[in-house]
Amino acid sequence: MRSSFKLFAVLAAGTSLAFSGAAHAGEPYVGASAGLNLPSDSKNRGEFEGDVAATADFDAIASGTDLDWTTELNNGLDLNLLAGYRFDNGFRVELQGFYNKSNVDLHRDLAVGGTVIDAVDSAVLTRGAADPANPTVGTVLSTDDGQIKNYGLMANAFYDFQISESLVPYVGAGVGFTRQDVEYAPSGIDVVDDKSTRFTYQGMAGVTYRLSPSFELFGQYTYRATDRGDYDVNLLPATLGVKSEQSIFNLGFRIPLGGGS
Known part of the structure; x- marks a missing residue:
């Protein structure tokens, strides 16, 4: 979290410089x-928030016991809307609204109290009766039901390197918030279906190609991380912490609205 605040401070300083240097028309x-x-x-990392009673086949799970597993996600579409202001000293500031979605490929390595239980009878999760005909925990988890949706708003600051009239590389950073919707339903079992708003930061690098004074194309790479x-886990009395990191490759366009030279 400390690194997040450092990035916020750097962005705020860059934005301040941009505004202070805007003596001419932008x-x-x-x-x-x-x-x-x-x-x-x-x-995914969490813990049990209540005791799970023992059964004839399975031991009890005490409140506070660690719970974690890994979710592999498929690549997905990323969409963005932008509104910004370009100063004549190379700086730009921008508001960005974004949406993306990643479908679950599979879950694996479910651990309770530090012990992976993928090979255990899946009835350990439902507290049903053990049966050789039951699938294992790993089999139940290795399905592609579920998704993570992200909606966000970012405040970005960029610096454009004017190497020619038409070709302009740039770098930037941004901070904001993401509304993250997590749905985990391996084998159709409702494990997680919850939403949370989290602090998000990102770094960007790209290149702009100016086709005319009123239209430009750009390609951009973004690294984005959400705290x-x-x-809430619906299957068991537990909570789960989900951390999101994304590498994003975008192609887009900007329409300058006049005011600059």
């Missing part, structure tokens, strides 16, 4: 982009 713009979201595996959020 130029507002709007734009949009679309691309590919490549999410990292989600390392771990706590989500």
Whole structure:
């Protein structure tokens, strides 16, 4: 979290410099982009918030026991709307609204109290009777039901390197918030279906190609990270922390609205 606040301070300083240097006319713009979201595996970590009683086949689970597993996510679509202001000293500031979704590929390595139980009878989760005909925990988890949706608003600051009239590389950083909707339903079992709003930060690098004074294309790479959020587990008396990290590749356009030279 400390690194998040450091990034926020850097962004705030850059934005301040941009405004303080805007002695001459600038130029507002709007734009949009679309691309590919490549999410990292989600390392889910939580704990039991209540005791789970023992059965004839399974031991009790005490409140406070650690719960964690890994969720592998498929690549998905990323969409963005942009509104910004370009100063004549190379700085830009921008508001970005985004949406992306990643479908679950599979869950694996479910651990309770530090012990992986993928090979255990899945009845350990439902507290039903053990039976050789039951699938294992790992089999139940290795399905692709579920998704993570992200809706967010970011405040970004960029610096454009004017190497020619038409070609402009740039770097930037941003902070904001993401509304994250987590749905985990392996084998149709409702494990998690919850939402949370979390602090988000990102770093960007890209290149702009100016086709005309009123239209430009750009390609951009974004690394985005959302702080771990706590989500209620429906199957068991537990909460789960889900951390989101994404590598995003976008192509888009900007329309300058006049005011600059």
